[in-house]
Amino acid sequence: MDVRESIKNLIREALSGLGLESPTEIHLERPANVEHGDWSTNVGLVLAKKAGSNPRDLATQLVSTLEGFSSEHVSRLEVAGPGFINFYLNKTWLYDVLLEVVNAGSQDWARSEEGGNSKVIVEFVSANPTGPLHAGHGRGACYGDSVARILERSGYSVAREFYVNDRGTQMNLFAASLDACVSGKDIPEDGYHGAYIKEWATEMSVDTDPLSWGMQRALSSHKEVLSDLNIEFDSWFSETSMVESGSIEQTLSMLEKANASYEEDGAIWLKSTKYGDDKDRVLVKSDGEYTYLLPDVAYHLDKLVRAERLINVWGADHHGYITRMKAAIESLGYEPERLEVEVTQMVNLQRSGEEVKLSKRTGDIVELSEVVKEVGSDAARFTYLLQSIDTAQTFDLDLVSKRVNENPIFYVQYAYARIRSMMKKADQIGFIPSPLPEVDLSQLQHSRELILLRSLHELPDVVERASRELAPHQITTWLREFASDLHGFYHDCRILGDDVEPSLAQARFLLMRGVLIGLEIGMDLLGVSAPEEMWRDELIEDGEN
RNA sequence: GCCCUCGUAGCUCAGUUGGAUAGAGCGACCGCCUCCUAAGCGGUAGGCCGCAGGUUCAAUUCCUGCCGAGGGCGCCA
Numbered sequence: 001m002d003v004r005e006s007i008k009n010l011i012r013e014a015l016s017g018l019g020l021e022s023p024t025e026i027h028l029e030r031p032a033n034v035e036h037g038d039w040s041t042n043v044g045l046v047l048a049k050k051a052g053s054n055p056r057d058l059a060t061q062l063v064s065t066l067e068g069f070s071s072e073h074v075s076r077l078e079v080a081g082p083g084f085i086n087f088y089l090n091k092t093w094l095y096d097v098l099l100e101v102v103n104a105g106s107q108d109w110a111r112s113e114e115g116g117n118s119k120v121i122v123e124f125v126s127a128n129p130t131g132p133l134h135a136g137h138g139r140g141a142c143y144g145d146s147v148a149r150i151l152e153r154s155g156y157s158v159a160r161e162f163y164v165n166d167r168g169t170q171m172n173l174f175a176a177s178l179d180a181c182v183s184g185k186d187i188p189e190d191g192y193h194g195a196y197i198k199e200w201a202t203e204m205s206v207d208t209d210p211l212s213w214g215m216q217r218a219l220s221s222h223k224e225v226l227s228d229l230n231i232e233f234d235s236w237f238s239e240t241s242m243v244e245s246g247s248i249e250q251t252l253s254m255l256e257k258a259n260a261s262y263e264e265d266g267a268i269w270l271k272s273t274k275y276g277d278d279k280d281r282v283l284v285k286s287d288g289e290y291t292y293l294l295p296d297v298a299y300h301l302d303k304l305v306r307a308e309r310l311i312n313v314w315g316a317d318h319h320g321y322i323t324r325m326k327a328a329i330e331s332l333g334y335e336p337e338r339l340e341v342e343v344t345q346m347v348n349l350q351r352s353g354e355e356v357k358l359s360k361r362t363g364d365i366v367e368l369s370e371v372v373k374e375v376g377s378d379a380a381r382f383t384y385l386l387q388s389i390d391t392a393q394t395f396d397l398d399l400v401s402k403r404v405n406e407n408p409i410f411y412v413q414y415a416y417a418r419i420r421s422m423m424k425k426a427d428q429i430g431f432i433p434s435p436l437p438e439v440d441l442s443q444l445q446h447s448r449e450l451i452l453l454r455s456l457h458e459l460p461d462v463v464e465r466a467s468r469e470l471a472p473h474q475i476t477t478w479l480r481e482f483a484s485d486l487h488g489f490y491h492d493c494r495i496l497g498d499d500v501e502p503s504l505a506q507a508r509f510l511l512m513r514g515v516l517i518g519l520e521i522g523m524d525l526l527g528v529s530a531p532e533e534m535w536r537d538e539l540i541e542d543g544e545n
Numbered sequence: 546g547c548c549c550u551c552g553u554a555g556c557u558c559a560g561u562u563g564g565a566u567a568g569a570g571c572g573a574c575c576g577c578c579u580c581c582u583a584a585g586c587g588g589u590a591g592g593c594c595g596c597a598g599g600u601u602c603a604a605u606u607c608c609u610g611c612c613g614a615g616g617g618c619g620c621c622a
Contacts, residue, residue, distance in 0.1 A: 033565070042564065045602065055602065081565045082602065128622065170622060190621095267620055278547070278618065285620040292622050316616045319549050345550060346615065353556090387558055391551055392615060399557090399571090406571055410584050422581040429581090458561095465561060477559055480569075491577095491586040499580095536584055 003073055003093045004028055007039055010074075014065040015043070020051055030458075037078070037086035038093075044083035055083025094453040095441035098514045101456055102436060106520040110460040114467065115156030121303050122148045124313035125226070126163040129218035130174035132196055133225055133368040136315060136347045139393065141368075142384040142527065143344055144313040145231040146472035149525045154467040159234045159307070162222075163299055166215050167240045168290065174218075175211035182206055195362035225369045228377050230527045239295045242302075248290065251298035252283065260331035275327035275336075297328040300339065304329070310339045311470065319343050342470055344389040350396040375401040378528040382409035385472045385526050408480055409528065415483035416519045417534040418490055419512050424533075426496055426509065433513075434506045443507035448489040452511060455482045456518050463525070472526060479522040486515055 012022045023046060031040045044059030051058050059079040066077055066085075076088040101109050124144025127137055148158045165171070177191035181201035187193055200217050204210065219236070226233070242248045252268070255261040260271050266286035270293065273280050283294040303310050314321070322343075326336040349356040349366055359366045372380050374397055383400050386408065387393060399406055426433075444450065459478065466474040494500050495508045523530045 027564095029561075029564085031565075032560095032568085036565070040565085045564080048602075084565070130622095165622070168622080265620080269620095282620045287620080289620085291620065296622095316550070318617085318622085320617045321622090323548085343549075343616095348615095389550095391558080394557070396557090407584085408570065411570085414582080414584050418582060418585085425581050461561080469562085473559080474561085477569085480559095484569085487585055488587090490581085491583095494581070496581050533582085534584070535582080 003089065003096075004039065006071070007041075007074070007087055010066055010069055010071060011041060011043060011062070013069065014062050015047075017065050018051075018061060020047060023047070031084075031086065036080060036084070037076075038089040039087040040080075040084050041087075042084055044079070044085060048083065059083045059085050091442075091445070091450065094450055094457070095444070097453050097457045098441060098444075098511060099436070101514040101517055102510065104517075106517045106524070109517055110463045110521050111153050111155070112460065112464060112467075113155040114464065115151060115154050117155060117157050118309065119159070119307040120151055120156045120309040120311060121159045121161055121307040122151070122311045122313070123161045123163055123303070125222070126165070127222065128165045128170055128174075129215045129222070130170055130192060131194055131218060132221050134365045135349050135368055135371050135395065138229070138368045138371060138380060139347050139384045139389070140313045140315060140344045141226060141229060141231055142381045143342070143389055143472060145229075146381075146385055146475070146526055147311065147313070147342070147470050149527060150463060150466050150470075150472060150475070153463055153521075153525065156309075160232070161303075162233045162236045163296070164215075164219070164236050164238045165292070165295075166238050167243065168292070168295075171211060171215065175209075175214050178204060178214045179210040182210070195364045196367075221369070225367075225372060228369070228372050229381060230377060230529075237299060237302075239299070242295055242298050247302065248295050248298045251301055252294060254301075254332055255283070255297075255328070258331050258333070260328070270324065270328055271331065272324040272327035275323065275330055277323045277327055281324045293324060293328070296325065300325065300329060301332065301334075304334050304338065308338065312339065312341045314341055314343050316343055316345050340470070342389065345392045347384075347393045347395050350394055350398075352398045353396065356397065371395075371397065378413070379407060379409045381526060381528050382412070382476065385476050388471065388473050410534070411487075412479050412483040412519070412523070413528070413531050414534055415486040415490075416516065416523070416530045417532065419486070419516055419519075420532045422495060422512065429496065431496060431505070431509070433509050436510070439506050439510045440503050441507055441510070443501070443504045444511060446489075446493055448485070448492050449508070449511060452482075452485045452489055452515055455485050456514055459518055459521065463521075466525075475522055475525045479519070479526070482515075482518055482522065486519075 008026045008028055011026050015022045023043065026041060026043060027046070028039050028041050031037060044062060045055045048055040048058045056079060063077045063079055063085055073089045073093040074087055075090045078086050080086050122144055125133070125137055125141050127133055133141070145160065148160050151158050173188065173191045177187045177197050178201050180187045180191070181197055182204055183206065187197065200214070203217070204213055255270065261268055261283060262271065267282050268284040269280045270283050271280055281293055282291050284290055300310065322341045326339060329339055330336045356366060358364060359370055361370065375383070379400050383395060462474055462478045466472060493508060495505055495512065520530055
């Protein structure tokens with residue numbers, strides 16, 4: 001059993017010994033300050049009023065009861081501050097952590113069954129196939145994929161989906177723009193004027209259907225850059241396919257039957273105001289064409305049948321859309337909570353602190369492929385996942401690519417490469433790692449070693465929280481901290497060499513195996529690679545920039 | 546006007562669903578390579594947590610109002 005659970009059980013026992021009812025959840029936390037012990041609980045503060053006592057007195061009573069119990073790892077207890085109870089543990093508990101980690105390996109450590117294998121569809125990017133992905137899409141792409149990875153590790157059965165808006169007004173305008181370009185005519189006023197239109201048009205022959213050709217061209221450009229970012233979708237869901245299957249018309253009549261729509265001014269409207277929307281929304285325009293909304297509702301109905309949880313990743317410019325989509329779902333009898341919309345705030349590109357609006361190459365919006373090419377896939381992913389999606393992001397291309405010492409991705413990858421490098425050396429000098437049961441873990445007494453074990457123990461909690469909050473940046477934050485712990489250890493503690501006792505060397509080597517597992521899991525959840533080695537580019541070091 | 550997100554060190558950002566002395570990276574300053582990679586390590590300086598109320602044993606965290614920034618408010622997507 002996890003130490004934390006066993007401590008909670010002790011507390012419950014002590015409470016009932018005092019004739020008190022335990023709260024449903026006993027709050028046990030790691031104190032920020034190491035001098036406050038390994039674990040701390042606030043039950044004394046929470047229950048004091050109910051017990052008719054003051055917090056410190058209650059805590060003191062609890063401590064004396066707890067001291068009567070025997071416990072494998074607890075070495076000392078104290079009442080502190082306004083009425084906290086601090087638990088000080090023997091180092092033995094940390095050794096158990098290392099054994100657990102190494103036995104589980106990177107496949108199974110920090111994996112949970114919380115999701116119960118239930119099905120969740122993560123829909124993200126879903127950019128129109130009318131042009132290349134731009135830098136802003138990168139954030140949603142990396143976020144969505146990382147969320148999917150985190151949910152998979154938390155026991156969910158995850159599908160990554162890309163909704164392809166392959167018909168409708170925008171597609172027609174895109175096709176018309178390509179067509180005009182190919183046949184040397186002027187691009188329509190309300191058409192697409194990006195530089196890529198001209199580029200793509202040169203690849204297209206005059207007698208091809210510009211719509212289907214253009215869509216394929218756009219999708220292949222999407223797939224290429226996403227693949228560079230280590231992102232693969234399970235399905236690309238076509239809007240056109242729903243016209244063909246009749247599911248859009250079916251959705252429309254379902255809405256009618258549910259009395260959720262009405263006709264007015266020649267258009268069909270969704271009664272979204274009934275569910276808190278500012279105004280009702282058009283489903284079918286007076287010219288008979290669907291708005292974006294209706295096919296998307298049909299798509300969501302399809303997803304609701306296929307999965308228990310729907311997670312959508314949308315850009316901040318689409319947030320107004322949430323209410324109407326939930327309104328549609330709810331009016332058809334589904335619980336709106338089954339759709340979770342995660343909104344990513346804007347990305348502002350910079351180069352050396354200067355705002356970058358346009359691409360140097362095309363003079364147009366900066367394409368995602370340019371970002372990936374300039375900074376590299378790992379650095380791009382890590383940077384996009386550096387912070388919470390709730391805050392606008394400043395993405396400095398120079399900082400992320402050139403000035404490597406300021407770039408956190410290298411710090412984390414370097415930690416991994418250092419261990420690999422040490423292991424390679426160990427192999428070369430004939431160091432033979434002992435089998436696990438023969439390693440004397442009590443050799444690990446250095447604070448650097450214990451800090452590493454503590455961090456390693458946190459990983460399952462971090463993953464759990466990242467999953468609960470759909471927040472990959474929790475992983476990023478942990479990784480940076482953990483890498484820092486490793487660099488500190490690496491600096492102070494040697495593993496190989498004549499001056500290190502063999503038993504200590506063995507224990508430290510095993511510790512490094514555990515650390516590798518932690519780093520591998522963290523980097524995998526972010527979708528960045530774990531390099532075997534890294535060598536500094538002298539040209540960059542000596543150069544001006 | 547209404548809706549969403551944000552406001553924390555000079556800069557970029559964390560802050561474990563209300564806890565003890567608010568953290569990290571970068572930048573600045575001072576140190577550390579005879580040694581498994583110095584893309585590293587250690588130290589110093591730097592804070593009315595936007596402002597004002599409220600809730601309570603306890604508020605950066607929850608509620609209300611205000612100020613400021615970004616985004617949205619189409620029979621576009």
